[in-house]
Amino acid sequence: MNKVIILGTGPAGLTAAIYLARANMKPLVVEGPEPGGQLTTTTDVENFPGFPDGILGPELMNHMRKQAERFGAEFKRGWVTDVDLSNRPFRIQVDSLGELQAESLVISTGASAKLLGIPGEKENMGQGVSTCATCDGFFYRGKKIIVVGGGDSAMEEANFLTKFASEVTVVHRRDELRASKIMQDRARENEKIKWALNRVPVEVITKEDGGVKGLKVQNKETGDEELLETDGVFVAIGHNPNTSFLKGQVKTDELGYIVVEPGTTKTNVEGVFACGDVQDHIYRQAITAAGTGCMAAMDCEKFLEGAATVDWSQSLS
Numbered sequence: 614m615n616k617v618i619i620l621g622t623g624p625a626g627l628t629a630a631i632y633l634a635r636a637n638m639k640p641l642v643v644e645g646p647e648p649g650g651q652l653t654t655t656t657d658v659e660n661f662p663g664f665p666d667g668i669l670g671p672e673l674m675n676h677m678r679k680q681a682e683r684f685g686a687e688f689k690r691g692w693v694t695d696v697d698l699s700n701r702p703f704r705i706q707v708d709s710l711g712e713l714q715a716e717s718l719v720i721s722t723g724a725s726a727k728l729l730g731i732p733g734e735k736e737n738m739g740q741g742v743s744t745c746a747t748c749d750g751f752f753y754r755g756k757k758i759i760v761v762g763g764g765d766s767a768m769e770e771a772n773f774l775t776k777f778a779s780e781v782t783v784v785h786r787r788d789e790l791r792a793s794k795i796m797q798d799r800a801r802e803n804e805k806i807k808w809a810l811n812r813v814p815v816e817v818i819t820k821e822d823g824g825v826k827g828l829k830v831q832n833k834e835t836g837d838e839e840l841l842e843t844d845g846v847f848v849a850i851g852h853n854p855n856t857s858f859l860k861g862q863v864k865t866d867e868l869g870y871i872v873v874e875p876g877t878t879k880t881n882v883e884g885v886f887a888c889g890d891v892q893d894h895i896y897r898q899a900i901t902a903a904g905t906g907c908m909a910a911m912d913c914e915k916f917l918e919g920a921a922t923v924d925w926s927q928s929l930s
Contacts, residue, residue, distance in 0.1 A: 614715070621645065634684035
């Protein structure tokens with residue numbers, strides 16, 4: 614029997630593990646096949662407080678993990694295949710571990726960026742291909758950038774990237790955008806944004822000495838392939854929250870993100886808490902994820918102690 618099980622080892626899950634371990638809750642952290650979450654695919658992280666010279670994404674995650682282990686958090690590798698949240702203790706089925714039981718559960722399984730699935734995409738992630746303009750836009754100051762997508766998020770990222778890039782080209786497979794009219798108008802009024810509509814991405818082309826050279830696309834009108842030269846490709850076709858394993862046992866919104874009680878990390882199931890990108894489709898930043906991880910630990914400890922008030926300064930500070 615575990616007091617608390619944490620699912621996921623991104624900034625949210627690891628922060629929750631640090632706080633709960635320091636509170637002597639002995640959390641068991643189940644990490645999936647990609648420990649560390651999306652930050653492990655990021656090279657330089659320059660916007661996480663405390664690192665004035667920046668830090669590599671995998672290195673930051675490794676520091677967080679070691680900090681949690683120092684205070685007694687236990688880590689086990691496995692893939693959650695099923696959960697039963699109908700009664701406590703909760704039952705969690707993990708492919709490599711069998712059935713685990715817990716009095717409380719912290720879900721921090723994140724959200725996975727949708728990818729194009731073309732050659733050169735995954736291989737160059739963090740090396741010229743990105744899924745986060747806020748994270749990586751700064752590195753493309755004065756350069757040419759391509760944004761792939763036609764929805765609101767693509768228009769938002771394209772506009773944001775014009776703060777840094779000399780030129781931003783929006784590539785979309787249709788001749789009409791899916792974005793709302795106000796977002797389309799804002800993008801079309803931006804002189805730095807160019808358009809390559811009716812183009813289907815085929816392959817990310819790299820330079821001989823490394824780095825992205827361009828995006829090969831197919832013109833749907835002519836059937837011909839073209840090479841759009843660029844220094845970076847930002848894929849903005851949405852995210853999938855990693856909640857399918859819950860099978861409807863926790864309330865989610867229409868996109869699949871877990872719904873939490875405002876101002877808390879409490880879900881509709883007593884004793885189950887959610888933090889990080891699995892419940893946040895707006896900010897999606899390491900620092901905001903870590904903040905909700907702290908909140909989840911506090912909410913979880915309060916639940917486990919069964920007290921109306923807890924002296925956080927003594928237990929978690």
